[in-house]
Structure formats: structure tokens, C-alpha cells
Amino acid sequence: MTLFRHPEDRIPVLLFACVFALDLTVYFMASSWWLPILWFGIGIIPKGWISAWNHHHQHLNMFRHAPLNRLLEIIFGFQTGVTSHTWFLHHVVGHHVNYLDQDKDESHWKRADGSTMGEVEYSLTTALTAYPRAYKVGLKYPKALRVFLAMCGVQVALLGVLFWHNWFNALFVFLLPMCASLYVTSWATYFHHVGLETKEHAEASYNILHRGYNLMTGNLGYHTAHHTKQALHWSKLPQLHAQMAKDIPATLYRQPGIPFVWSGSEEKLSLTDEQVEALAMARTAR
Structure with a gap:
């Protein structure tokens, strides 16, 4: 009997556990004030990547057994600021259902007057309202709400114990990274759909083909494919994108963000006919 639904999840989960072990090591062992602060700075980008995997997990749980999934979600909660079932409610049965309708979308990028939010406004709004919208x-x-509330309680209780034991280390190793990761996640999602008002799934998302970005985020760059079949395992998204390549407008591509691209981060791209054909041909090469 295997613990994982998909064997591809074994190495990522091991890496998440190793990062959490390092978090605990810094929390319990750091006696100098600067080390937790340094660790906080070092972890911002990697924990932003882990947020993408938390997203994948809440679409399709990585373990076959609920207790193991809840344990993993506690780790994810400390690393990403998104606790168990928060993204399931806000994102899976919220945003994915409503993202073509800006009046209903839980991650809407339009203001009430119909104008487009800026990056900071959207990121702050989405981060600050994530939990109230998930509750709504x-x-x-x-059933999902009960798990969401119970696990929020567990997460807060554990965080409280950590603050009671060492408030300074808890602040920089856990609480501030949780807040930063939630903001970074919200900022990253701004570029997934902003400005795309359509009723067609193939025309409603931007995609990122950068190999390094997709390695670190579990193929989140194949965003049109992800929205077409949201329960599809992350490892299969490139193949689905190849099947859809000719239906996706060549203008719906972007550069990845920092640290993959420092100049022109998140800049829009337009693929040539040859590049689109090459993506489609990748389907037959698999």
C-alpha cells in the first residue's frame, strides 16, 4: 500500500519537510537576534514556491489518508500562511468556479467601478480578505468549513505555543514568513488573469513556459490547462497544454517573475507560429 496518490509527490513532500525541519532548527537553536531575521529573508522566495505546491495539494491531496494530509497542511500553513482547506474553499470551489465572472470571482482583479486594480492593491486586497472569503x-x-475552522484553531494554538516559548524567533521564523508568503502568493496570482475578460477558458489565463519556473512551482505556468482540468495532477499539465496549444491565443504568455527573470519580470510575450507548432508537436513526442 502506497501513502501517496501520485509517486511524483514524494520528493516535493520530502523537500517541504526538510525546509520545515530547518525552520524548527532555527527557531529552537538561534540565540543571536540576526539569525531568525536572516532566515526570514532567505526563505521568502522558496516559501513562495512552496505556496504553489500547497495550491496543488488543495486541488488534489498528496496523501491517500486524511491524517497525513492534515499534518502536511499544518506544515504548509506555517510555510505559506494558508491553512488547511483555505485554498480549497477560496480557490478550488470559489475562484475556479467564478473566475470568468468578475462580479463573483474570489480573486477578482476588477474594482467595483469596473477599472483594473494595480498590483499592490490587488495583492493586499486578496491577502487580507482570503480568510473571510474562504469562510463565506x-x-x-x-463539511469542508468544519475542517477549515478546526484546522485554523489547531494552527493558531500551535503558533501561540511557539510565541509563548520564544516570541522573537516565532515572529521571524513563522508568523512574518506566513504573512509574506500569503502576500507573495496573492501578488503572483495577479498576473494569471488580469485584464482577460472572456467566457472562454482557453482565453482566460496567461501561461509561463520557463522550465525553472515550472520546476519550482509544479507546472503552475501551464495555467490554461490547470483551469481547464483543475483536478488534473500537476505532472500532467504540460501534456494537456500541448493538446490545447493551438487553441490558446499566442499572446497569452508571460515571462516568469524574480528570481528567474530580473529584467522584464512578468512581461507579456507573444509566441510565433513556429513556437505554437512546437508546443503542439510536444504532444506526440511524449
């Missing part, structure tokens, strides 16, 4: 969606899904 959860009223329609009482």
Missing part, C-alpha cells in the same frame, strides 16, 4: 464560500460547504 464555506457556508455552502459545511
Whole structure:
């Protein structure tokens, strides 16, 4: 009997556990004031990547057994600021259902007057309202809401114990990284759909083909494919994108963000006919 639904998740979960072990090591062992602060700075980008994997997990749980999934979600909660079932409610049965309708989208990029939000406004709004919006969606899904509320309670209690033991280290090793990761995640999602008002799934998302970005985020760059089949495992998204390549407008591509691209981060790209054909041909090469 295997613990994982998909064997591809074994190495990522091991890496998440190693990062959490390092978090605990710094928390319990650091006696100098600067080390937790340094660790906080070093971890901002990697924990932003882990946020993408937390997103994948809440679409399709990595373990076959609920207790192991809840344990992993506690780790994810400390690393990303997004606790168990928060993204399931806010994102899976919220945003994915409503993202073509800016009046309903839980991650909407339009203001009430119809104008487009800026990056900072969107990121702050989405981060600060993530939990209230998840709760609101959860009223329609009482079973998931109960897990969401219970696990939020567990997460807060554990964080409280960490603050009681060493408030300074808890602040810089756990609480501030949680807040930063939630903001960085919200900022990254701004570029997934902003400005795309359509009723067609193939025309509603930007995609990132950069190999390093997709390695670190579990192929999150294949965003059109992800929205077309949101329950599809992350390892299969490139193949689905190849199947859809000719239906996706060549203008719906972007550069990745920092640290993959420092100049022109998140800049829009337009693929040539040859590049689109090469993507489609990748389907037959698999």
C-alpha cells in the first residue's frame, strides 16, 4: 500500500519537510537576534514556491489518508500562511468556479467601478480578505468549513505555543514568513488573469513556459490547462497544454517573475507560429 496518490509527490513532500525541519532548527537553536531575521529573508522566495505546491495539494491531496494530509497542511500553513482547506474553499470551489465572472470571482482583479486594480492593491486586497472569503464560500460547504475552522484553531494554538516559548524567533521564523508568503502568493496570482475578460477558458489565463519556473512551482505556468482540468495532477499539465496549444491565443504568455527573470519580470510575450507548432508537436513526442 502506497501513502501517496501520485509517486511524483514524494520528493516535493520530502523537500517541504526538510525546509520545515530547518525552520524548527532555527527557531529552537538561534540565540543571536540576526539569525531568525536572516532566515526570514532567505526563505521568502522558496516559501513562495512552496505556496504553489500547497495550491496543488488543495486541488488534489498528496496523501491517500486524511491524517497525513492534515499534518502536511499544518506544515504548509506555517510555510505559506494558508491553512488547511483555505485554498480549497477560496480557490478550488470559489475562484475556479467564478473566475470568468468578475462580479463573483474570489480573486477578482476588477474594482467595483469596473477599472483594473494595480498590483499592490490587488495583492493586499486578496491577502487580507482570503480568510473571510474562504469562510463565506464555506457556508455552502459545511463539511469542508468544519475542517477549515478546526484546522485554523489547531494552527493558531500551535503558533501561540511557539510565541509563548520564544516570541522573537516565532515572529521571524513563522508568523512574518506566513504573512509574506500569503502576500507573495496573492501578488503572483495577479498576473494569471488580469485584464482577460472572456467566457472562454482557453482565453482566460496567461501561461509561463520557463522550465525553472515550472520546476519550482509544479507546472503552475501551464495555467490554461490547470483551469481547464483543475483536478488534473500537476505532472500532467504540460501534456494537456500541448493538446490545447493551438487553441490558446499566442499572446497569452508571460515571462516568469524574480528570481528567474530580473529584467522584464512578468512581461507579456507573444509566441510565433513556429513556437505554437512546437508546443503542439510536444504532444506526440511524449
